[in-house]
Amino acid sequence: MMFFPGRICVVFRKGPLGFLLQEPSKEARRIKDEPTQQDKSVAMREDLVRQNALIVVRQRGGDASDRTEVLGDYILQFGKYKGKSFRWLLENDVGYTMYLIKNLQKEEASGICMSEGHGKDSLQSFINYALSFGEIQSLLAYEASGVGVAAASSEDDQLVGFGSRAKSTWKEIWDGRADGYADFILGKSCVPGTRMCKLQQYLRKRQESATDSTSAEHASRAPAKPLGRLSY
Known part of the structure; x- marks a missing residue:
């Protein structure tokens, strides 16, 4: 088994009971509340985003053959956190991640594509990345089941x-x-x-x-x- 000293894994923020924290971190809140902190540059092509991510992974001694690790270093090309990595978004704002997933699912269910371009490509790649984590899948299933949303009690x-x-x-x-x-x-x-x-x-x-x-x-x-x- 090969050893990659620079390998980085997602570290989810969790509450005392082990549930994922959905509210944004302090850093995420600062970016969200301060427009001057947001990246307004033109969105990059997906192939360039991938090339840059591969360079980052190799330079730190990560596993460039691990698709999930490479995707973690993809840079977001849309939204208020544009310019941050996919991994950063999962670690800093799970609530926004859930919002993005549900929005795209509704869009696909309706058969109407709301937008196209490099930003949309980035969004789809990020969602595929997020859904590769059991924690996100479990949270989606939990919310879809209605558990904890006022049943027996109210x-x-x-x-x-x-x-x-x-x-x-x-x-x-x-x-x-x-x-x-x-x-x-x-x-x-x-x-x-x-x-x-x-x-x-x-x-x-x-x-x-x-x-x-x-x-x-x-x-x-x-x-x-x-x-x-x-x-x-």
């Missing part, structure tokens, strides 16, 4: 699962909204599919429901309009 009992309020339930966040945390979540820009995004959707539903109930209550308390004089 959405109220779902745990936040991130940040300082990780062990609080969604209902506790709603009921304690006077502390400002619910407003903080509602005001955030979230990546689709992340825990924060799901909590945000729940809070918006509760907010809309509360608004509707208040409107209905006010309507019921409104004085009845006097009947006009009948004419015969």
Whole structure:
């Protein structure tokens, strides 16, 4: 068996219970929130991206015959993380990865191609790379199964699962909204599919429901309009 001293493997960020963390890392969040950090250059051809990746792998003593390792050093040619490697995206923003996979699956299911070009080639290569990992496959299967998405108990009992309020339930966040945390979540820009995004959707539903109930209550308390004089 050959030894490759420079071989690099993906290191997924995981929570205390071993689940993949879907929210972006600090570095990813900084790039996302600061447009000047984003690469706006013209997308490169796939063959050039591959050549550059092979050079990087060979220079560090990696396994150039390992397709997955080489793909890890492909540089993204699309989106807000353009210029970062495929491996970097998996390690720093699984939530965005899931969003990309689901979006492409919907596009393919509809039979409508939303875009073409080098950026689209890069997207398809990245998704093939991401789907080669059991962790991503398991997460997709988990979300598709509906497990943990409010079955027997209800959405109220779902745990936040991130940040300082990780062990609080969604209902506790709603009921304690006077502390400002619910407003903080509602005001955030979230990546689709992340825990924060799901909590945000729940809070918006509760907010809309509360608004509707208040409107209905006010309507019921409104004085009845006097009947006009009948004419015969």
